[in-house]
Amino acid sequence: MAELLVKGGFVIDPTRRIDGDVMDVAIKDGKIVEKVGPGAKVIDAKGKVVMAGGVDVHAHVAGPKVNVGRLFRPEDKLFKSPNAQKNYRMEMGFSIPSTFKTGYDYARMGYSFVMEAAMPPLHSPHVHEEIHDTPIIDEAALPVFANNWFVLEYLKNGEIENSAAYVAWLITATKGYGIKLVNPGGTAAWAWGLNCLTLQDPVPYFDITPAEIITGLIKTNEYLGLPHSMHIHQNNLGNPGNYEVTLESLKLAEGYKAKNKFGREQVMHSTHIQFHSYGGDGWANFESKAKEVMDYVNTQKNITVDLGCVTLDETTTMTADGPFEHHLNGLNHLKWANVDVELETAAGVVPYVYDKDIKVCGIQWAIGLELGLYAKDPMRTFITTDHPNAGPFTRYPRIIKWLMSKKAREATLDTFKHKDKVIDATNIHGIDTERTLYEIAQMTRAGPAKALGFSRMFGGLAPGMDADVAVFDLNYKSMPSDPEKIEQAFQRASWFIKSGEIVVKNGDIASHGNKRTIWVNAKVKENPQVMRDIHEKFLKDYTVGILNYPVHDYLAPHPLVIDVDVEA
Amino acid sequence: MPTITLKPYKTPELMLECYNITPDVFAGKKPEEIAELEIREGKTRVKLGDFFEASGSSGMTAAETDIHIAGDCTRVKYIGNKMTAGSITVDGNADMYVGGWMKGGKIHVKGNVHSFCGIAMEGGEILVDGNAENYVGCAYRGDWRGMRGGTIRIKGNAGNDIGTFMLGGTIIIENNAFIHVSTHAEGGTVIIKGDVQGRVGGQMVKGDIYVFGNIQYMLPGFKQVDKVEKEVDGEKATFLHYIGDLGERHPKSKGKEIYANLYVKA
Ligand SMILES: [Zn+2]
Secondary structure, three states, rough: OEEEEEEEEEEEEHHHOOOEEEEEEEEEEEEOOOOOOOOEEEEEEOOOOOOOOOEEEEOOOOOOHHHHHHHHHHHHHOOOOOOEOEEOOOOOOHHHHHOHHHHHHHOOOOOOEEEEEEHHHHHHHHHHHHHHHHHEEEEEEEEOOOOOOOHHHHHOOOHHHHHHHHOOOOOOOOOOOOOOOEEEOHHHHHOOOOOOOOOOOOOOOOOOOOHHHHHHHHHHHHHHOOOOOEEEOOOOOOOOOHHHHHHHHHHHOOOOOOOOOOOOOOOOOOOOHHHEEEEEOOOOEEEEHHHHHHHHHHHHHOOOEEOOOOOOOEEEEEEHHHHHHHHHHHHHHOOOOOEEEEEEEEEEEEEEEEOOOOHHHHHHHHHHHHHHHHHOOOOHEOOOOOOOOOOHHHHHHHHHHHHHHHHHHHHHHHOOOOHHHHHOOOHHHHOOOOOOHHHHHHHHHHHHHHHHHHOOOOOOOOOOOOOOOEEOOOOOEEEOOHHHHHHHHHOOOOOEEOOEEEEOOOOOOOOOOOOOOOEEEEEEOOOOOHHHHHHHHHOOOOOOHHOOOOOOOOOOOEEEEEEOOOOO | OOEEEEEEEOOOOOEOOOOOOHHHOOOOOOHHHHHEEEEEEEEEEEHHOOEEEEEEEEOOHHHEEEEEEEEOOOEEEEEOOOOOOOEEEEEEOOOOOOOOOOOOOOEOOOOEOOOOOOOOOOOEEEEOOOOOOOOOOOOOOOEEEOOOOOOOEEOOOOOOOOOOOOOOOEEEEOOEEEEEOOOOOOOEEEOOOOOOOEEEEOOOOEEEEEEEEOOEOOOOOOOEEEEEEEEOOEEEEEEEEEEEOOOOOOOOOOOEOEEEEEEEOO
């Protein structure tokens, strides 16, 4: 592969504490190297910011529920789909873009990796088919476990070793990456038309509580030593007053230590924390509890979070939190799709309009940003929109703008119909903090890469790491006074090099790159009981045979396999 | 009013997508410039001048611009797409999406129109002398925000799915309609002077429907509450007043549930 030299840019690399030094980045054979020869192709980055490729810790970009969204929302494509273009595939959709648009849009923003945040194990072949169809970016997927019959039974009996053997089998069978929890116990309860809104609500039939599921899966994760921590969408999402349940869930991580060989330090990743930082006891006195939640997160080194910022767009909500989508449909009366995934999980999809002129939406917007501004450790606080739930991922540049500029926040606040009520219910108006480019690089690159166990590959520009290099048209020494320029620069990278290949030039796609599917091959010592349980359940309860269940190799033809061996 | 005349001179092999035939686009342009405007034949970009001969003059603004299509547009879609003012007359038939997403102005089609006439319309007037196919004044596929304002008058018959997800405005069908009227509507008025086969007001939340002829199959979700005398579109008549759809959610105003109204001539 050709050699490249990204020359003379302001390099920002939190993994080496480099903040705006004018440096060259040398690239050879898809990796960052110390030096290249005189024949290397030179990319002039003078006067521009150079960062590692972005790492998205949580987005819904592939699989059945994303596709349900695409299918039942043709209007999401109306007047929002660029026409066919030469050499590249047609791009369609806004909140639920086509696979091609997904890959292109992430690449244009200089992102190299995206985690599909909720893979229903039974439908993992579909998830992988879509991942394979998404160009340029590397992807992995987290299978959901917190409502899975095997897991509920093993954890009810306190059998961590069996839980781990099952989880390892399933992650490997589905080519998954780690352990995702969605509304622990609540989605299983939904099969009975119920939910678990507190950590003590027993799951019907299984008679286990959400608290037991959460701690059981933290223990399972650390028993296996997976690259990522247990990754949780908490109970009681989206309801006024839920911050108390949130704090209670976060506290369950106290006393646990990360045990892995990937450099990860947290034992819990709490996702889209914005949806879980609500005060008040109804929509009338709905208010921000961002400070209360972030004050706790700030003190706990073994927790990471992502924001789930509301971007004030018309979007599509989709989650394995089936009962929540039913509840949301009761609020907005729009379309609702609901699916049960036998033995494993469920899912719901509902379109949603975050209208800047609705007070609650304005408060949600403020809460997401407050969390990002209150965070004391940007290495543990990541920018997301829970795409597409709080807004599409293509708004990350706008969130960066809001976090970096009080002026931009005030300008948005000024457009609200209920500005005063939003100010009363939040702290956003009084926060003067403006995030720096270094902190943005921590929140979008170094931080999420470390939390996912990728710190030797992604998130930095040290020699030996993957050559994923983004060049943004921002002058570190004289940042623009107009915050819109920040958004524009992050929306379309001047250059983006992915795995050593130029994939974006002047904001336009220049190559389909070398997409990879990253998955974990988890091995535990032989566990005949668990294998017997698996075979028995496939005979008795599943509608598919065990041989038709796993994701075959042809569905992930460009794999990057990470081996985890508990015995080794 | 300054008029641009478009004379069709060639039949396209595929349907033409002429989203640029609007007073808004034509305003301030000379016929030569109008002939250069992009349209599509299937997926291929072509020019308006490849199929139409443009003559006359346009006004400075859309409101001052009249477009006269002197010929048949059976294979021309999107006439008057998103127009805000001015007027368009088509001497013959027109294909799908006449006046789609229209905000203002006037369209007169002297022949028949195909489906999706006045889709998601917000304002203005559409007059069709002949028949309309399906989806008159409906919402875009999947969208819950249908026609919001303006008037569509079809002098002949109309097909199925009239005023789906309608929120406002008026649709008048002077002859018969097939099935599915005001499905999911939350406002607006549909007047049918002739007969309708059935499925009138299914899942309708709010809004009004008037039927002067017969409804062959009445939906069970509607209940007669009254008999009233009304003047509708210039015609006085006595109507049986039904409310519904009783199987659908209904908003409350001052503690009372608001229903959709269906009036059928007694
Ligand atoms: Zn999510």
